[in-house]
Amino acid sequence: MAKRTPRGSVTREAVMDAALAVADRDGYEAVTIRALAAEVGVPPMTLYTHFADKAALREGMRERAFEQVVTATAEGSWQEALEEFAGNCRAVLRAHPNWVPLLAAQTGAPSAATLRLFERVFDKMIADGLPPAQTVYAVTAVLSFASGCMLFEGLMVGAGTAPLPTARLDLVRRLHSPDQHPGVAAATAAVDDFSFDAVFELGVRSLVEGIEKLRGS
Amino acid sequence: MAKRTPRGSVTREAVMDAALAVADRDGYEAVTIRALAAEVGVPPMTLYTHFADKAALREGMRERAFEQVVTATAEGSWQEALEEFAGNCRAVLRAHPNWVPLLAAQTGAPSAATLRLFERVFDKMIADGLPPAQTVYAVTAVLSFASGCMLFEGLMVGAGTAPLPTARLDLVRRLHSPDQHPGVAAATAAVDDFSFDAVFELGVRSLVEGIEKLRGS
């Protein structure tokens, strides 16, 4: 599967890191084969030694970025592990808003780092009495929520370019006619400190509590 | 803002519907200006009468697709309204898996249809005693989860091309070495009827319950 590294040349990891760096600096769309080749310092066609096509490049970028999420400690309850996991997703994507589109990339086999994280969480949940099957549901739900949250936040604040207060103001301003939508106007007017952090925490906490209830079933 | 429709030509809505049809039939990537022009039956450059650039086209597609979600009834509690809303998101995206990448498109002003939905949900939540500010958090959380769920499902089953049991089997097969990850292996082996529907329902229910708790605060 994995092509061997051409002698004396860059590694696959270095290529993926360079691609992530280009996305960080110039935007997700700027990651072209030619631009990446310039970044790495090799002729464009040489890059195909490290991936089959552009979809494979994106998948490699996504997996490489995900490895930064999997820095969880081995301590604590599964509840804490799940919250830390979600929090790491958020931290990484807030630090690198241009990586958000990678969430929509096709997936391949999970990396060893990913499996190590799942292993730890699954073990804790089973030890706590959760039905083994439900652990998969739990992790899927939390990961989905975290992904959707980041996607939605990027959508509303323009991929992290605007500060959060601006996002709220924009939301209010976008209301075409407050007269026709008094409920929306009242709700948005009452939010004077809207924060995606709060939405994120509310969601993760609610999901964890919902999962906890599965213990008795 | 909106360019006026050229006389005797197609409307903006028709262009967006045609774009959604192309995505449905040939895939999201196949929606090029030239392919869309052929679908509509006009010269490529004529399309720029209806949108400024490709990003605006994608935004128009997303908004148009979202209008299919906003078919909620006016009856029932806000809990039911939120669940119906999330369910509609799921139904539309499962019927049109090639539209999933639209979730990552930049957003513009919400359409009148979107506001009408929010209006209804906000009104119900406020009438039920929820703090007005929290209603925004609630809707954001549910919408984020629904989006993330569809994104994640599309990621795992290849944008709806594979049936769900296959998705589970793939998940298990992707485990590099079951020996090294007994917890993961046990958890996935115990899941003999993994269903994204169940994850979706678990998540939506948990989020709604988490929001309900805000009533007293």
Place this chain on the structure above:
DNA sequence: ACCTGAACACCGTTCAAGT
């Protein structure tokens, strides 16, 4: 004034020429 054909500056990828 509005519409749109031709042209431009890209893009991902093929393939055969180089080594």
Place this chain on the structure above:
DNA sequence: ACCTGAACACCGTTCAAGT
């Protein structure tokens, strides 16, 4: 055998020529 330059078939968009 492996690497990669040139070439191909696209792409979104500009712009000036048409009406």
